[in-house]
Amino acid sequence: MNKPDTIPARLVALKTTSTPDLKAQWRELFDSEPPPFNRRYLESRLAYRIQELAYGGLKLETIRRLERLGEDLDGGDRKKSRVRADTMPIAGTRLIREWQGVEHVVTVTADGFEWQGRPYKSLSAIARAITGTRWNGWVFFGLKSRRRA
Incomplete structure (x- = not known):
């Protein structure tokens, strides 16, 4: 485990770390393959994980409260609860698509x-x-690829 005073330096370094190195850190810190999301997502999740490992995670009472709030939001709807929150691009992400010679830019918002x-x-x-x-x-x-759509 790192000394607490090195944590801010590690967090700052994430901004200038190459994407392949961010993915390597992901594998090390999460013991899984990194998700196929944008760099900003990787940076924010890695920053949280670094701090979580150094300072401790959420209290059990906080986790339970968040779970209750989540249940209140989806109303017990099984379909909604199966949708992973990280499938939605991060708010502020710009999606760019050229169609018949015209570039279209869509910005992801909070809602x-x-x-x-x-x-x-909806994007549709x-x-x-x-x-x-x-x-x-x-x-x-x-x-999403056509095959999985």
């Missing part, structure tokens, strides 16, 4: 997406507005 200054609840609605046809928005923006 959905924004395209051309308008809020949308944006894909439909862009193409005029029905699309799986996750496939259209390259977040």
Whole structure:
């Protein structure tokens, strides 16, 4: 385990660490393969994990409270509870897709997406507005392959 005074230095170093090295740290700290998400996600999760290992994690009472709040949010809906929170890109992420020579930029927001200054609840609605046809928005923006869609 690291001395506590080296923790801030490790956190700062994450910003300039190469992506392959971030993934190697992930494997070391989580004992699993890193998820296929953007660099910012890796940095934030690694920063949390480094601090968790050095200073301790959440108190059991806090974990239980968060679980209760989660149950309140999904209302016991099994389908909602199976959806992993980390499947949604981080708020602020920009999704860029070229369609018929025009570049379209969608920004992920806390409660959905924004395209051309308008809020949308789903990527599929944006894909439909862009193409005029029905699309799986996750496939259209390259977040999911057609085979898994």
